[in-house]
Amino acid sequence: MTIHQVRTGPAEYRVIRAADGPGRIALYDRHHILDMFVDRDGLSRLTSLWSLATRSAHSLVHLPLRDRPGPVDFPDEYPAVALDLLLVHHSLQFRPADWKPLRARLGPGRPHTTRTPDPDFPAEYPTARRHGHDHLRFDRTARTLVITGSPTAFRHEGTGLRTLLTEAPAAHHTWPATHQCTDLDAGPPPKYPTPHSPVPGRIHVQYCPDWLL
Secondary structure: OEEEEEEEOOEEEEEEEOOOOOOOEEEEEOOOOEEEEEOHHHHHHHHHHHHHHHHOOOEEEEEOOOOOOOOOOOOOOOOOEEOEEEEEEHHHOOOHHHHHHHHHOOOOOEEOOOOOOOOOOOOOOOOOOOOHHHOEEEEEEOOEEEEEEOHHHHHHHHHHHHHHHHHHHHHHHHOOOOOOEEEEEEOOOOOOOOOOEOOOOEEEEEEOOOOOO
């Protein structure tokens, strides 16, 4: 990964940009839903980066994806737009509209090697009622899906990624024709929304070990 320190206006941000790694990940906005496709290594990498974002209260975690080919051809009536992924801790009060100018100033960054943390998501979905920023928020800007939330929100939705990573490979081996997936959900829209591109409130994450459908 590379580390970038970027100032925009009065604020300075630390951006962690994931380098190319093992596995495949693709993310598409299909207008009625967000589709993500992952193979085994890609799912493991995504889960680790999601866990990193959960613990990185002072950093933006950027996963460049929009130039990566996906495993499917989408019907013409549902044109799909490939997106990057940006994970943001809510306490930064980062405005999605600031991402495009900030991204343009990232430069090469400083190479950094680190071990991503082991996922610490609950084994099961928590049942306690959540409020406000304990839900994720999805925004789309500059061909990037910006996901903002608290550690509670990231951990709650990360449970689905952890379960998929734990169960899907064995399930696919036993029942290769079975659809293995999980959904990552945004919370209700804010009471006073800010202008942003309309974006679906659900990411359908599909396990594609052979990258073929």
